[in-house]
Amino acid sequence: MGLLLALVAGLSVAGAFYGTRLYRADAKLPGDLAVALEVGSTRTNAVGSGIDRLGMRYAPAVLRMMGPKQVDKLRRKIDMAGNPGGLTVDRYAARRAVYGFIGGLGALAMLTNGQPFFALLMIAFGIWWVDVGIWSAMRERKAAIERTLPDFLDVLAVVVSAGLGFRQALDRVSEKYRGPWADELKITLRQMDMGVSRRDAFEQLRKRNDSEQVAQFVTALQQGEELGAPIVDTLIAIANDMRRTDAQNARRKAAKAVPQATGIVTMVMVPATILLIGVGMFLGSGMSLG
Numbered sequence: 001m002g003l004l005l006a007l008v009a010g011l012s013v014a015g016a017f018y019g020t021r022l023y024r025a026d027a028k029l030p031g032d033l034a035v036a037l038e039v040g041s042t043r044t045n046a047v048g049s050g051i052d053r054l055g056m057r058y059a060p061a062v063l064r065m066m067g068p069k070q071v072d073k074l075r076r077k078i079d080m081a082g083n084p085g086g087l088t089v090d091r092y093a094a095r096r097a098v099y100g101f102i103g104g105l106g107a108l109a110m111l112t113n114g115q116p117f118f119a120l121l122m123i124a125f126g127i128w129w130v131d132v133g134i135w136s137a138m139r140e141r142k143a144a145i146e147r148t149l150p151d152f153l154d155v156l157a158v159v160v161s162a163g164l165g166f167r168q169a170l171d172r173v174s175e176k177y178r179g180p181w182a183d184e185l186k187i188t189l190r191q192m193d194m195g196v197s198r199r200d201a202f203e204q205l206r207k208r209n210d211s212e213q214v215a216q217f218v219t220a221l222q223q224g225e226e227l228g229a230p231i232v233d234t235l236i237a238i239a240n241d242m243r244r245t246d247a248q249n250a251r252r253k254a255a256k257a258v259p260q261a262t263g264i265v266t267m268v269m270v271p272a273t274i275l276l277i278g279v280g281m282f283l284g285s286g287m288s289l290g
Contacts (some may be wrong), residue, residue: 011197055094062093080210084137100126148181153239
């Protein structure tokens, strides 16, 4: 029992570490970007960790149980998470198989010892632990893209105004940036090199990223192209709109934080202060309870 709990704890810590890994400054895209050109495709099929190798033989069975619709949703979630730690659909299924087996075994052991609550926790671990890493990576990746995008658009506007075409400017600026947004642009540029139209390439960029700012960027770019608006003015306007949106979101978060801080002060600090004053007065009075 102790060995099983230690194994689950170790896998949890490892999953939390690797699940939150996403594109960083020192990360590199896989060498063959052609694998990632289709929306929903995975970016590498190599087997990495020991857990992946252990569960890979059971991955097809897990995917069959999930069904085609769930597998398509899973592909989109993995793409939006940026394939954290090289995660693919097959690797996801392999980890689900291993974690599901450990969770089921742990739940059986807990039920045998008369601990149904911990049995439910083990079942939840087996079902959802792989998804926890994906959700965390999606959240962090979205925040990283939205932090980078306004400054990127400013630089792109300067480069375009200097005389480069939009396609060449995208290539030049994306080479200078690091992170998930630069990686997504490199995939988009490779699509355009292989004959995909600019509109379709940016539409797939929108689908790969669950970000309102990315959707706003793609929509404004397509509208500017249709209406014939100058691309520099469009880029500057998008960047300014994004900064205003960020400022409004920051004010909303600050407004929500004030009642929360007030509640914490009221429920914790005020009673603790009253208790401290009361104890001080009692000790200073010299009274004896005996």
